[in-house]
Amino acid sequence: MVMGVDAVQGTLDELGTPLREVTFVVFDLETTGGSAAEHAITEIGAVKVRGGEVIGEFATLVDPGGPIPPFISVLTGITDAMVVAAPKFSEVLPSFLEFVAGAALVAHNAPFDMSFLKAACQVNGYPPPANPVVDTADLARRVLTRDETPNCKLATLARVFRSSTEPCHRALADAKATVDVLHGLIARVGSLGVHTLEDLRGFVRAPTPEQQRKRHLAEGVPGAPGVYVFEDDRGEALYIGKSSNLRNRVRSYFTASETRSRIREMVGIAERVRTIVCATALEAEIRELRMIGVTKPRYNRRSRFPERVVWLKLTDEAFPRLSVVREVKDDGAAYLGPFGSSRTADDARTAMHEALPLRQCTERLSARVRRPACALAEIGRCGAPCEGRESEESYAGHVRRARHAMELDADAVFSAMEARMSRLSAEQRYEEAAVDRDRLAAYVRTAARMQRLRSLTGIPQMVAASPAFDGGWDIHVIRHGRLAAAGVMPRGAHPTPYVDALVATAETVLPGPGPTPAASAEETECVLRWLDSPGVRLVQVDGTWSLPAYGAGRLIERIERAYRHQRSDRREGRPLR
Structure with a gap:
């Protein structure tokens, strides 16, 4: 016998979980740095809320297993002494996972906190949390206008929504402030038809109204490799990009897959998309670089200022020296670079000075004019050509070795800096050794890059x-x-x-x-x-297309190995080597 079943029409609430019935766990982590692969958690704070009411809290300091960097202590107020008796995160994790079970997780800049939580789960043999996640920073960018808030930082949003707790880079306080921000944002999106958890998560993923209105800009774009240019109503380039398929790439800017807030803002301003079809994907990539460098669109972040690179120059004069310059001239001098900043160039120069007794003064010298020697001469770091102690012919030997180190063989500089770092480590001056390692890395990486470039530019x-x-x-x-x-x-x-x-x-x-x-x-x-x-x-x-047999490229792996040791030392609490 077949039993009949009465059809019952579901309510709207049955299409999703009403927000008033959702349990949210709003959490925040304090860490020793910005990378989940390299840094550790120092504090966790969480607040469980449902229907606008707080129903539980979770907070504890965590022993990160190593020293907390001084600038992190200044930022958070968490010191090594505070966490010395705290539990390891492996001891805290089971309780926290039990606390968040069945709840939607909420965090401000959630990808950051979730990356640390997932990494901790992986290390300790737990599956990553499958809880739905809400990012209040992302939600705020979708809901609030520039007139309402200049940015979507937690401290700014806490003021906008008049939070009773001021964020202070302590986990529980920041979690409490985020609760107030979450409630304020939920109140705002309610008027936009967002009433369930599914609505809330879909609202963030959905294209903005500006994206939807501008979809017609992708019409007629060819499916070929090339460059696309978003332009405003005056024809000014807002953003330049490249793709092996222009049609697919341009269309993606008007869908939910485009989540970058600045690009969504750009789409709202754009009035047309101009395309330049190229023969190959490489041509498109090169054209994009050249066009960005010339037009400098305000919404592009990379490749806008190729002219801002600097070089380390071995000057062409009677007693050459190493100088940081912004222009390469046809003057017979040797150049090392390009460097992204003057600071990096100065680091490489310091590394070279460790191996080569080149003068470090800036005056122009000659064999006829004598000047008083500086302190470097007294400690054997300079041959004092300024006083005539070193002849031009003798000094030329240092210059030849410097040019050789810049263009062909990095061994002399590498060996000198390695010996200095070993000496500093033996004296337990680990931070100074780490600074020298950064200087050596600046030299080796740039020398390797330049030698690789020259291998092609010489053809x-x-x-x-x-x-x-x-x-x-x-x-x-x-x-x-x-x-x-x-x-x-x-x-x-x-x-x-x-x-x-x-x-x-x-x-x-x-x-x-x-x-x-x-x-x-x-x-x-x-x-x-x-x-x-x-x-x-x-x-x-x-x-001939070739690299120097003893070039800097072969030393890159040794540099990277040193940094891997550094990351391992920090995780395990050992001093820097």
Whole structure:
């Protein structure tokens, strides 16, 4: 016998969990740094709320297993003495997981706190929490306007929503402030039709009204590699990007997959999208770099100021010295770089001075003019050519070794700095040794990068090809590290006519001075990455493509190993080596 079943229409609340019935656990972590892989938790605070009422709290200091960096202690007020008797996080974790069971997790900048929580679960053999997660920072960016708040920092939002607790970088206090912010935001989104937990999470993921209104800007965009430019109503470039498929990439800006707040803001301002179709993906990448460097769109963050790089110059004078400069000239001097900042260049210079007794004064010297020697001469760090103690011929030996260290062989500088770090470590001056390690890393990494760049920029012309998706070949002409031409050869075609035509129509490149004579370092590095990609074939090479046998590149692994030891020491509480 078949029993009949009466149909019952569900209520709206049955489509999701009403927010008034959701248990939220609002939590905050204090840590020794910003990376879950390298740093540890020092405090956890959590508040359990439901229906606007607090129903539980969880708070404890945590022993991070190593010293707390001084600047973290200044920020949070948590010192080594405070956590010496605190439990390890492995002892706290089971209780915390029990506290949050069945609840939705809430945090301000949730990806940060969740990364530490997931890493701790993995280390201690627990599965990562499967709880739904709400990020109040992300929610605030969707709900509040620039007129209401200048930013979405927790302290700012606590003032906007008049929280009874002031955030102070202590876990429980920050969690309590986040509770007030959460309740304020829930009240705001209620008027926008958000009544369930599912609505709340979907609201953050949904495209903004501005994104939805601007979807027509993606109409007619070709499905080819190239560069796209978002422009305002005056034709000014707001944002420049590149893609191997322009249609798919541009459309993504008007969907929920685009979550960057500044890009969503840019989309709201944009009035058109201009596209430039390119022959290959590499050409698109290079065009993007060049256009960003020229137009400097306000919503691009990278590659906007290639002219701001600096160089370490071994000057061309009677008694050369190492100088930080912003311009490479055709003056016979040796250059090391480019560096992203003057500070990094100065670190590399300090490392070189440890191995080479070059003068560090800035006056221009000559064999005829005598000046008093500085303290470096008295401690044997300079031969005092200023006083005539060292002849120009003798000093030239230091200059040759400096040029050699910059362009060919990093061993002398590496050995000198390694010996100094060992001495400092033996004297238990670990922090000073770590500073020297950073200086050595600045020198080695930049020397390795420059030698790699020079290996390509010294070649007048190279033609190379890589397999295309349709069975053809992408062909590129590279002159002195600059992309001079790009083209596509169809499947089954004979390569000679295509290569000859591409070479004949390629850009004429007149090299300038220095290690990057025809293009930015970033452009040449793009070309090098493409040359290293699987399947690339060299068609023509005018000259020799090689790296110095004793170049700095072979020392990179030793530098990275030192940093891995440093991270391990910090996690285990050992002094820096």
